[in-house]
Amino acid sequence: MPSMSSLLIHSVYKDSEIVDVLIQNGIFKKISTHIPLNSLDTDTKIVDASQKAILPAFYNAHTHAAMTLLRGYADDMSLFKWLHEYIWVQESKLQKEDIYWASRLAILEMIHSGTVFFADMYWHREETIRAVIESGVKATIGVTFAENLMDKNAIEKNFDFLKEMKSVHPRIKLAVMPHSIYAVESDLWKRCAREARNLGLVLHSHISETKEEVETCLKKTGLRPVEYLESLGVLDENVVLAHAVHLNEKEIQILKKRKVSLVHCPVSNMKLSSGKLNMKALQKAQISVALGTDGAASNNNLDMLEEMKIAALLAKTEGDPEVLNAKEAFSMASLAGAKAYQWNAGEIKETQDADAILVDLNNERMLPMHHLHSNWVYSADSRAIHQVICNGKPLIENKKVKDEDLILENIRRVHHDLKNRH
Amino acid sequence: MPSMSSLLIHSVYKDSEIVDVLIQNGIFKKISTHIPLNSLDTDTKIVDASQKAILPAFYNAHTHAAMTLLRGYADDMSLFKWLHEYIWVQESKLQKEDIYWASRLAILEMIHSGTVFFADMYWHREETIRAVIESGVKATIGVTFAENLMDKNAIEKNFDFLKEMKSVHPRIKLAVMPHSIYAVESDLWKRCAREARNLGLVLHSHISETKEEVETCLKKTGLRPVEYLESLGVLDENVVLAHAVHLNEKEIQILKKRKVSLVHCPVSNMKLSSGKLNMKALQKAQISVALGTDGAASNNNLDMLEEMKIAALLAKTEGDPEVLNAKEAFSMASLAGAKAYQWNAGEIKETQDADAILVDLNNERMLPMHHLHSNWVYSADSRAIHQVICNGKPLIENKKVKDEDLILENIRRVHHDLKNRH
Structure with a gap:
């Protein structure tokens, strides 16, 4: 058996003190004010982290990674026009290779802004899986169901895939992702929930993103969206729902009772004029809310630093x-996402996955340091990020991410191809 | 007379084509698809800008630069508590040297995020003036009036200073800055406006930042804030008012008639729960609205990239x-600020001041490039900035700003001193 990799992050700022952090086999093994060098395995790599702070890395709890290819393709218009006249037209032209490179671009961008995990709902999942494996991050990858876009055969293939592929890679979990209440009918919703429970997987979907969705559901079922899902018996603690900007108090109580997690996507909700999540009511009900960027076509980046500041402001x-104070916003962007998708991560804590950001305390926006969390949430941008670590492995070398130039070159190429494709 | 400096920005992306940009004596001299090298003065410095775009630099139209020293000192609380229990207590301890280094930190941060100009309202203006001169940016520096904090002698000294110092430096203009309607009484407001007109200076103030301000004004004068200033006869096209989040239609019509410029500070307004500027109504009335970060104590950075995205989202x-589409948001952040403070700048255009940003088109958030402005407003952060040019002079060398380490070292020192000062 080959010797396992060890990393010592030496002399790093954490919770108002200077500590050493030992990582072994991708896990925080020991965090202590002093770890003697002679106690380490001889092949331990030592990183000098003076003038750096160690903070949990970001967990992006809702995105469509490959939509980076449509970044800035259509802005400043209504959701309906945006979807029907622009996004769906382009998406219908996307091919497997586009999805692969667009996923690599998304991950490149996420690493540079401190994100090591994303929950992804899209098509051609095998391409996104390949991109995750090659880039060193981790992800919960959706097996996406949408009856408006899939025939019966495709739906059965999805379920077969879930059963066969339960374990894809140590850095990847699968999740069952019925797209929404308007794209998946009640029978398939129930079957999705049943399979997710049988396989021990998270079920993730969109909910109550627009007023129209709520009104249509009311007309069709006599129930509001969360009431409708409750009536189907699909809600439980393994369910994660994104957006949730139009909830009434009764729906909030259902979500609380069923221990459902939510994902807040403030930038996308603002940009598409979708509505506004009621943070105060959700905090009062003690519902767990994670943070997501949504896809780059409606954001238009995947920057969780920006997302958490805007969440706190909104x-x-x-x-x-x-x-939503600074510490709460940061916890949404890290720990809450890890918990929702059931990863043992989200804090700098012994026995957890060694996911971390080393923040440059000499960056001009991190000074003066009255409160580290305040500077991180309200002041910093990605220039303050010195290093990003996923499962104990540093992902930035000489300011670049693995294959960075190759990825950018291929994005130019597939973008050029896409423009000329009819 | 020494030979004047010339700079050729070679092969740069501008408005969908590749051009050469010749800068002489701080002015855009010629912009053309090809400027022959043998037509240039022999001492012209040539900058290769392939894979870069040239865009107008940011004009930050409302800030209190030296408040960087209070960045993150107090967050997530009401304006009243924030001011009375935290900010004013700390501000009363600030000394001249603090103001100098805090202004240098502010300018360092602004350069790294693409800003070459700021309009500043604060105390110890001579320290901020010194910081502006030494750092190579430009500014409109306020001579600030606040009767609650100044005796008659100090007020007279301000007016003397304005008359004597009309021209401080080619990169600095002065402006008359009565703090607000609650800190300056009607007689002094009228005198400020008279002096500004006599000296040909801009008059800048806060207006209608909170509901309380509007209610107090109504109680005291029977008029809303803008109506009150109109009744004093102080409004004209040289007036720039910041915040303006509580205006009714009558006030909007007054501002339109008097050709007053406004400054929108969305982050500060959101963070302090002050209220929300009505962008749609102001656009409809064709009132000029510039963009400002406000001070770092209520933002908590001075990043106009972030500010313009949040303005567009809000x-x-x-x-x-x-x-507020992407192009409009960018114009607010550049041209509108330059116009409000009467600088011949804000566009990449012959005869204008040569203020510009060179944006790295190989940055992962600038790709793919469906629309440059969309990527710039909605996707980029400061990592995409390659160079910042003010009056023809590049301000970044080897990724650093002049005196960067010295500034950060001194900020640590004055912050430490401030903590121990009673």
């Missing part, structure tokens, strides 16, 4: 500046 | 995603 626009 | 939260 929560305060109802008149209460105390809602 | 404008869409009333249900109309077409309000």
Whole structure:
């Protein structure tokens, strides 16, 4: 058996003190004010982290990674026009190779902005899986169901894939992802939930993203979206729902009772004028809310630093500046996402997955340091990121991510091809 | 007379084509698809800008630069508590040297995020002036009036300074800055406006930042804030007012009639739960709106890239995603600020001041390039900035700004001193 890799992060700022952090086999093994060098395995790599802080890496809890290829393709218009006249037209032209390179671009961008995990709902999942494996990050990859776009055969193939491929790679989990209440009918919803429970997988979907969705559901079923899912018996603690900007108090109580996790996507909700998540009510009900960027076509980046600042700002626009403070916003962007998707990660803590960001405390936006979390949430941008570590492995070398130039070159090429494709 | 400096930006992307840009004496002299090298003065410096785009630099139209020293000192609380229990207590301890280094930190941060100009309202203006001169940017520096904090003697000294110092430096303009309607009484407001007109200077103030301000004004004068200033006869096209989040239609019509410019500070307004500027109504009235970060204590950075994205997002939260598109948001952040403060700048255009950003088109967030402005407003962060040019002079060398390490070292020192000062 080959010797397992060890990494010592030496002399790093954590929770107001300077510590050493020992990582072994991708796990935080020991965190202590002093780890003697002579106690280490001889092949331990030592990283000098003076003037750096160690913070949990970001967990992006809702995205469509390959939509980076449609970044900036259509902005500043209604969701309906955006989807029907622009996004779906382009998506219908996307091929497997596009999805692969667009996923690599997404991951490149995520690493540079401190994200090591994303939950992905898209097509050609095998291409995104390949991109995740090659790039060193981790992901929960959706097996996506949408009856408006798939025939029966494709749906059965999805279920077969789930059973056969339960374990794809140590850095990848699968999840069952019925797209939404408008793209998946009640029978398939029930079957998705049953299979997710049988296989011990998370079930992830969109919910209540627009007023129209709520109105249509009410007309069709007499129930609001969360009430409707409750009536199907599909809600439980393995369910993660994104957006949730139009909930009434009864729906909030259902989500609480069923221990459902939510994912807040403030930038996408604002950009598409979809509506606004009621953070104060959800905090009061103690519902777990993670943070996601949504796809790059409606954001238009995958930057969780920006997302958590905007989440904190948006929560305060109802008149209460105390809602969602800096520490809470950061926890949404890291720990809450890891918990929702059932990864043992999200904190700098012994026995957890060694996912971390080393932040440059000499970056001009990290100074002066009255409160580290405040500077991180409200002031920093990605220039303050010195290193990003996933499962104990540093992902940045000489300011670049693996294959960076190759990825950018291929994005130019597939973008050029896409423009000329009819 | 020494020979004047010339700079040729060679082969740069501008408005969908590749051009050469010749800068002489701080001005865009010639912009053309091909400027022959043998037509240049022999001492012309040539910058290869292939794979770069040239865009107007940012004009930050409202800030309090030296408040960088209070970055993150107090967050997530009401404006009243924030001001009375935290900010004013700390500000009363600030000394001249603090203001100097805090201004240098602010400018360092602004350069790294593409800003070459700021309009500043604060104390110890001579320290901020010194910081601007030494750092190579430009500024409109306020001579600040606040009767609650100044005696008669100090007010007279301000007016003397304005008359004596009309021309401080080619990169600095002065402006008359009565703090607000609650800190300056009607007689002083009228005198400020008279002096500004006599000296040909801009008058800048805060207006209608909070509901309380509007209510207090109504109680005291029977008029809303803008109506009150109109009744004093102080409004004209040289007036620039920041915040303006609580305006009614009558006030909007007054601002339009008097050709007043406004400054939108979305991050600060959101963070302090102050209220929301009505972008749609102001656009409809064709009122010029520039963009400002406000001080770092309520933002907590001075990043105009972030500010313009958030402005565009916030404008869409009333249900109309077409309000404030990417190009409009960028124009607010550049041209509108330059115009409000009467600088011949804000566009990449012959005869204008040569202020520009060179954007790295190989940055992962600038790809693919469906629309340059969309990527710049909605996707980029400061990592995409390759160079920042003010009055023809590049301000970044080997990824660093002049005196960068010295500034950061001194910020650590003055921050440490401030903590131990009673």
